[in-house]
Amino acid sequence: MELNVTIEKGSAVPIYAQLSEQIRLLIRRGALSPGESMPTVRSLAVELGINVNTVARVYRDLQRESLLRLERGVGTFVAEGGESRAVEEGDFRSIAAKASELIDLGQGAGLRIGELTQLVETLWKENVNADR
Template sequence: MWFAVDYHSPVPIYAQIKEKVKALILSGKLKPGDLLPSIRTLAKDLGVNVNTVARAYRELELEGVIRAERGEGYTVVGLENTVHEKVKRQILTELESVLRRCKELKIEKSTVFSLVERIYQQSNQSSYQHKEGEDDGK
C-alpha cells in the first residue's frame, strides 16, 4: 500500500487521497508518466468505497495532475511549479494554524520539535527502504 487514510479525520477521505497523491508527486516518489493503481485496487487497499477513489482521481484529473489513458489507467502528469508553490503555501498556512493551536493549548515546544524530528526521520527511513526495495527487485 502506498499510503493510509485517517478514518477519524474531519477531512473527507477523497480529499485525503488527493493530497496523498500530490504529496507523492511533490516528494518525487511519483513522476510524470508513472501509472497509478486502478481505482478498484486502491479502493481495496485502502478499504474505502470505489466511488471515493473515483472522485479523488476525477478531481485530480480536472486539476491536471493525472490523466486517464485508455486501456492503461491513470498516469501522473505532474504538478506545475505554480501548483507546487500553491500547495506548499497552503500546507505552511495549515502548519502555522496547528502550531498556534499547540501554543494556545500550552503544548511544550520541545514536544512539538520532537514530533517534527520523528516524522522527518520516519520519512527519511521509508524513502531509504523504498529505494532499497526498488534496487532489490531489479
C-alpha cells in the same frame, strides 16, 4: 505499486480530501514520477478499505488539476505536464529535514499533531497577509 498513503476514517477531513492531498504530495516530492502508472481505482480502493467511487472522484479531481491523466480502458498515469513537476530533490530534503526538527520540538513540548499543523497554517496565513 502500493501507494504510501494512510487514511483516517473517523477524521473530520473527508476521505477524498485526505487521499487527494497525499497523492498530490507524493507527486510534488517526486515519489511519483510523470508518466508512471497509478494503481487502478479498484485496487487502491481495496488497499485503503474505501469505496471505488471515492477513489475515482479523487483521480478525477486530480485530473482536472492536470496532475493525473486518466485513460479509459487503459489506466491512470501521473501527468507529464507542468503541474506535476516535482520539487527539486535537494529542496525537498531540506524541507523535510526542517519539518522533522519542527516535529521533534512539537512532540517535546507535548503538542498534538493537529495543534502543530494548525500552528503552521496560522503562521502561513499571517505570512501571506503580511506580504500584501
